[in-house]
Amino acid sequence: MITLLSIMIQNINTTPRASRPDLLAILEDQGYRPTNQRRDVVSLLERKGEGFTVEEVSGELPEVGRATVYRTIKLLLKAGVLCKLALPDGAPKYIMARAEHHHHTVCVKCGTVGEFRDTTVERVLRAVGAEIPGEIVGHRMELYLVCLDCQDRPEG
Amino acid sequence: MITLLSIMIQNINTTPRASRPDLLAILEDQGYRPTNQRRDVVSLLERKGEGFTVEEVSGELPEVGRATVYRTIKLLLKAGVLCKLALPDGAPKYIMARAEHHHHTVCVKCGTVGEFRDTTVERVLRAVGAEIPGEIVGHRMELYLVCLDCQDRPEG
DNA sequence: ATAGATATTGATACAAAGTATCATTATGTG
DNA sequence: CACATAATGATACTTTGTATCAATATCTAT
Ligand SMILES: [Mn+2]
Ligand SMILES: [Mn+2]
Ligand SMILES: [Zn+2]
Ligand SMILES: [Zn+2]
Numbered sequence: 324m325i326t327l328l329s330i331m332i333q334n335i336n337t338t339p340r341a342s343r344p345d346l347l348a349i350l351e352d353q354g355y356r357p358t359n360q361r362r363d364v365v366s367l368l369e370r371k372g373e374g375f376t377v378e379e380v381s382g383e384l385p386e387v388g389r390a391t392v393y394r395t396i397k398l399l400l401k402a403g404v405l406c407k408l409a410l411p412d413g414a415p416k417y418i419m420a421r422a423e424h425h426h427h428t429v430c431v432k433c434g435t436v437g438e439f440r441d442t443t444v445e446r447v448l449r450a451v452g453a454e455i456p457g458e459i460v461g462h463r464m465e466l467y468l469v470c471l472d473c474q475d476r477p478e479g
Numbered sequence: 480m481i482t483l484l485s486i487m488i489q490n491i492n493t494t495p496r497a498s499r500p501d502l503l504a505i506l507e508d509q510g511y512r513p514t515n516q517r518r519d520v521v522s523l524l525e526r527k528g529e530g531f532t533v534e535e536v537s538g539e540l541p542e543v544g545r546a547t548v549y550r551t552i553k554l555l556l557k558a559g560v561l562c563k564l565a566l567p568d569g570a571p572k573y574i575m576a577r578a579e580h581h582h583h584t585v586c587v588k589c590g591t592v593g594e595f596r597d598t599t600v601e602r603v604l605r606a607v608g609a610e611i612p613g614e615i616v617g618h619r620m621e622l623y624l625v626c627l628d629c630q631d632r633p634e635g
Numbered sequence: 636a637t638a639g640a641t642a643t644t645g646a647t648a649c650a651a652a653g654t655a656t657c658a659t660t661a662t663g664t665g
Numbered sequence: 666c667a668c669a670t671a672a673t674g675a676t677a678c679t680t681t682g683t684a685t686c687a688a689t690a691t692c693t694a695t
Contacts, residue, residue, distance in 0.1 A: 356662055356671065377652075388674040393653065409565055411617065413681090415652070431616055441607050444600075448622070451597050457624035460587055461567065464620045466604070468613035512642060512691055533681075544645040549682065569652090571681070 349402055360387045364395040374408070374416040374429075374436040410434065411467055428466045432473035439466070505558055516543045520551040530564070530572040530585075530592040566590065567623055584622045588629035595622070 346365035347357050355361070363384050368375075381392040396417060399405040406420045408427050418427065418436050425440040444464075452459035502521035503513050511517070519540050524531075537548040552573060555561040562576040564583050574583065574592050581596040600620075608615035 358661070358672065360673070390654080390675085391673055394672085397653095407569065409569060409619070411619070413563070413565060413569070413571060415569055428611060428613070430613065437611070439607065439611060441603075443603050444607060447597075447599050447603050451595065451600060452622060452624070455584060455593070455595060455622065455624065457584070457586065457626040458630065459622055459624045461623040462621060463565070463567070463623070465618065466608060466611065466615055467617040467619070468608070468611065468615045470613040474614065514643065514690070516644070546646085546683080547644060550643085553682095 344404065346399060346404060349404060350398060353398075353402060355398060360391050361395050363387050364392055365399070368399070368405075368419065371419070374418040374434065376414075376416060408436070408465055409463075426464045426466070428468055430470040430473055431467050432469055432476075435470055435472075437470075502555060502560060505560060506554060509554070509558060511554060516547045517551050519543050520548055521555070524555070524561075524575065527575070530574040530590065532572060564592070564621055565619075582620045582622070584624050586626035586629055587623050588625055588632075591626055591628075593626075 346369060347362055350361060350365070351357050364380065364387060367380060367383060371380075377393055377396055380396070381387070381389045384392060396405060400407055400417075404420055406418050406427070408416050408418065408429065410416060410429055411431055416429070416434070416436065418438075421438065423440060424445070425438050426444075428437040428439060429435070448462055449459075452462075502525060503518055506517060506521070507513050520536065520543060523536060523539060527536075533549055533552055536552070537543070537545045540548060552561060556563055556573075560576055562574050562583065564572050564574065564585065566572060566585055567587055572585070572590070572592065574594075577594065579596060580601070581594050582600075584593040584595060585591070604618055605615075608618075
């Protein structure tokens with residue numbers, strides 16, 4: 324059984340992010356107007372690599388109303404270009420999404436977010452879902468870890 | 480491969496909850512004092528089968544301070560007898576935990592929570608973790624579904 | 636049983652992460 | 666340009682908690 328599994332676990336993707344899409348264009352394609360505020364928000368997000376909180380984005384954009392930052396991020400979430408994930412205590416964190424379905428790792432020490440995708444997990448989850456009464460409409464999964472940097476760092 | 484998987488997915492547990500433990504005794508064992516307020520809270524929780532929110536519990540116990548309800552639930556979480564899980568929008572929900580590691584299903588229509596445990600998922604997750612840099616310290620996983628009752632119910 | 640040490644409580648305030656209102660402003664369209 | 670509509674931002678409000686701290690309950694030792 325262990326042998327079988329080790330064969331099956333072969334395709335973990337942790338590839339770097341591909342060329343970033345034009346988020347404003349994506350919003351326009353959905354019929355939303357390209358306002359200066361939305362331009363400001365997406366431009367900041369396009370430069371942010373790791374995860375971020377909305378308050379952090381809002382703090383860096385004092386010229387854009389807080390509600391508008393939330394509204395824009397909600398649109399991007401709905402468009403699927405952002406993911407909302409949860410730290411172990413439930414605190415929300417956002418990150419740019421890749422096109423394909425994937426999941427995240429979160430360092431419990433420093434909060435750094437990573438991505439991974441593994442078809443075996445997905446297939447097993449589908450199989451599990453088939454055994455459970457009701458129609459599966461989605462799932463959520465996060466792996467919590469202590470990243471290499473935080474392992475090196477002395478205790479704080 | 481499909482055949483293999485269907486063989487491997489053999490041990491999904493959705494067994495009904497076993498005899499409930501004495502929550503107050505668990506708290507006492509950890510050195511916490513058995514106060515009337517804690518008695519009230521755990522006694523209510525022991526009668527609650529499905530998921531609940533803290534505000535809901537607090538609302539049903541007007542004689543216990545809101546902060547104390549939160550504090551008690553936090554103790555039970557730390558003791559491992561409660562699970563905190565997240566609806567798709569991130570809204571928190573609590574449920575009595577079983578002793579063994581497991582995960583939850585949540586109906587996206589009515590919010591009903593179910594439990595499941597599957598060793599294959601766990602093994603695959605461990606294998607995935609082994610491929611990821613850093614030391615895995617935990618994971619979170621929820622399956623979202625439309626339960627049978629909600630499938631039957633006409634659109635609301 | 637009483638006293639003193641300590642844990643717990645509850646009222647209140649505060650915080651984080653949003654959402655609802657609604658008058659004002661910007662944008663797109665003809 | 667004119668008008669309809671979409672978007673904004675200030676503000677208030679909501680939800681899910683946590684921090685303070687004086688008052689109270691509980692435990693322990695005498
Ligand atoms: Mn997945
Ligand atoms: Mn698990
Ligand atoms: Zn780290
Ligand atoms: Zn349901």
